[in-house]
Structure formats: structure tokens, C-alpha cells
Amino acid sequence: MIKLSDRLQVIADEIKPGETVADIGTDHGLLPIFLYESGRSGGIILCDINRGPLDKARNNIALYLGEGALGDGGELRGLELRLGDGLKPLDSGEVDTVVIAGMGGILMTEILGENPVHSQSFSKLILQPRNGSHKLRWWLAHNGFRITAEHLVVERKYICEVMTVQPQRFAEPDDGVAVGLPQAAVPLPEEISDDTLDWEISPLLFDGPDPLLIPFIENKIRIEEKVVGFVSEGSEEGTEHQRIAEANRRLAALRAKLELARQRTGTM
Numbered sequence: 001m002i003k004l005s006d007r008l009q010v011i012a013d014e015i016k017p018g019e020t021v022a023d024i025g026t027d028h029g030l031l032p033i034f035l036y037e038s039g040r041s042g043g044i045i046l047c048d049i050n051r052g053p054l055d056k057a058r059n060n061i062a063l064y065l066g067e068g069a070l071g072d073g074g075e076l077r078g079l080e081l082r083l084g085d086g087l088k089p090l091d092s093g094e095v096d097t098v099v100i101a102g103m104g105g106i107l108m109t110e111i112l113g114e115n116p117v118h119s120q121s122f123s124k125l126i127l128q129p130r131n132g133s134h135k136l137r138w139w140l141a142h143n144g145f146r147i148t149a150e151h152l153v154v155e156r157k158y159i160c161e162v163m164t165v166q167p168q169r170f171a172e173p174d175d176g177v178a179v180g181l182p183q184a185a186v187p188l189p190e191e192i193s194d195d196t197l198d199w200e201i202s203p204l205l206f207d208g209p210d211p212l213l214i215p216f217i218e219n220k221i222r223i224e225e226k227v228v229g230f231v232s233e234g235s236e237e238g239t240e241h242q243r244i245a246e247a248n249r250r251l252a253a254l255r256a257k258l259e260l261a262r263q264r265t266g267t268m
């Protein structure tokens, strides 16, 4: 059986047995190969905007599963390769779950915002942004998507965020009202105000608390401390001062958050 990286395994674990899946930006195709080989999913569409990655995925399928695993383009069974941008290669509601992993958060908002009605036609999304996760969370909250679970997972020197998302029109009746589907997406603002850091450090990760919450916040503090040190060495005037002031504000907010997280997890 193919062995996934911890990051891809966390994504795979969010897929329930029997769900059909589309992997957008599949590249190597390893996640779909695992889902098929493990029997978790019997029908998976592998999409990519570039032909090279799709060829790579086809080679990996042949290597791990043999050509027989490729569907014949009829009813979705086995693995099917499709070239195209974002969700465009998919029919409305064609699969249960859409995975978009390993891309920037802003690109994900563009993919989902291209056609909101289409994006809302799938019952579940699993998103793993490489960066810009606070912008992605803001965009989801303002465009009728609810994050139902979040996980942190280490990949090399990074701590990655994995979000499981439900279009709100699929919400359980008890969860509240089903929203009317917007024809056009609410765009991202230039700046997102995040004094409490709730967009950046999701309450789902904080309240859990996720086992990696403390190192996740500590990493952010280290990055900000580097910015402060780097900028202070550089210049003493004008915009540089503003940058230091902003970085110091963020540092104070992050340190306060870390303190709260330590209290919550009982690690002082």
C-alpha cells in the first residue's frame, strides 16, 4: 500500500469511506492513488491545469495500481484524469468531496469564487492552503462556506493547516438557515482587520486545542521577531518605522495568544 506523507494522510482521513472525490491540482496524484488503493473511495477525478503534472499522475497510477485503475470516461469508477482550471473540469455536484491542497489561499478563493453556485454544489471541501490561510478563512466566512474542522500537521519545517469545509446550503437544519446562493463572490478586501488573530489562528485550532497549537504560534512569533530585527537594522525613518510598529503590534498580539494557549493546554 502506498505510504502518504503526514500532510496528505491528514487530508485523506477527512474523507469518509464511499465518498467520491475530485483532487484539484493533483500533481503527483498520490492522494487519489491512496484513496483508491485503500478502498476508501471508488471514484476519484484527478484534475490539474497543467499537462505535465497530469502525466506525472498517470505514470504514478500505472506504477502503483496498473492502467486498469483508470476509468473509461463513463460512470465515475476508478481514477479519471482531467485537464483544466480549478473546478471547471467538474460537472455540478459530480463528486461528494473536493480536495484543493498545496496551493496559496488566495488562489483557492479565486478558484472557489469563479462560479459560487458551482462551488456550492459539492457537499464537502478539504482545503490545505500553503499560505494566506487567514484570507481564505475570511473569504469562506463571507461567501457561504462553514469550516467544520481544522487540523495542523508538520511537513518538513512547516506546520500546515487542513480545513474541512461545508457549503452552507448543505448545513443540517439545526445548524441554521440555508443561505441563498450568491451569483458573484464577495471579494477579498485589501486589508483584513485581525486584532484578535481569529482569522489567522482559527478558533477551531485554538479551542480544540490542536496538539500543534503551541509550536504553530511560536513559529509565527519567531518569524515576526526576525522581521523586527531585520527592519530595525535597516532604516530609522518613515515607512520603516511604521513596519516596525506594525510588527511589534503583531508580536504583542501573538505573545498574548501564546499565553492564553499555554493556559488552555496546561503548558506553562
Ligand SMILES: C[S@@+](CC[C@H](N)C(=O)[O-])C[C@H]1O[C@@H](n2cnc3c(N)ncnc32)[C@H](O)[C@@H]1O
Pocket: 024, 025, 026, 027, 028, 047, 048, 049, 050, 053, 084, 085, 086, 087, 100, 101, 102, 103, 111
Ligand atoms: C504544489 S502542487 C500540489 C500537489 C498536491 N495537491 C499536494 O498537495 O501535494 C500544485 C498543483 O496545482 C496545480 N494548479 C495550479 N493552479 C491550478 C488551477 N487553477 N487549477 C488546477 N490546478 C492548478 C499545479 O499545476 C500543480 O500541479
